[in-house]
Amino acid sequence: MSQETPPEAFDVEGTFAPCDYRYFYDPVLTEKRSEREVGQIWQLLGLQPGMTVLDVACGYGRIANRLAARGCLVSGLDQQGAPFTLASRRLRVVATRPALPPSPN
Template structure:
């Protein structure tokens, strides 16, 4: 298993990382993305991409290995790439505990330098859009195109902007017995969604802020086609329901032509 601390890569840009390096991030992630949801999504990903034992999969923005580890357990040959060292360490630990091999690369997505190495690339759980310049997202998609073999497929799972915009306000909710407050806003000039999350845990109040570029389907399709992809399917959730303005997710499958 590759040690993420020693994998040679270009320098990592830390402008957007504060949310993902917060000490409570993993607690939030594992609370909102429980094992049952993960199992459902992994099964759907395997179905959407027709994954088989030995399929070479790149998990682009792999985080703590939530998807990559179970894919490896089910027979895929998985490489995980992420720009946050602490999350890669968690992925390495999860792979070891699961008894699977997971190559791990510390890098920003746009700096991926693989050429025709993978049969499938996945970019899941809204891993796109956090960089400050959307041209960097375009570079990441172009890098994924180069990394795929001809005929290989890319699967992107991200927020449905049309549905998200109706929640651009202050809200509060219960999460694992803890009250969480969210202050949300959307800037239509640059398409960026900003959210400050505050919570009280073990008597300590804390908060974290993140910002990401929310893409419409039209915009995301344009980025994919600019890179050379052919968009094949769009779904609104992991049941493969048709995509619409009220869909909870926007899941796009694109193919690198033969």
């Protein structure tokens, strides 16, 4: 019985590198679109200032930072470090916790 060689892992770091991501997505992720999406999220979830929100795959914090600006207590979670660091810098006040150790898988 022969073992197949596992396919190469998806290059997350290369695909979502800050310069490439911003180059392709900044033109379509406009301020107007972001505000519209945050308004929809706010309404659909019935959010109010002071509520806690977890933004999974928060990336650069496009949604998380806008929810925080509306008064939510937002925690962001992302696999990648560079976008997450930028998202944290965009916040006026940042409470940080130690990062979880990388998954062994």
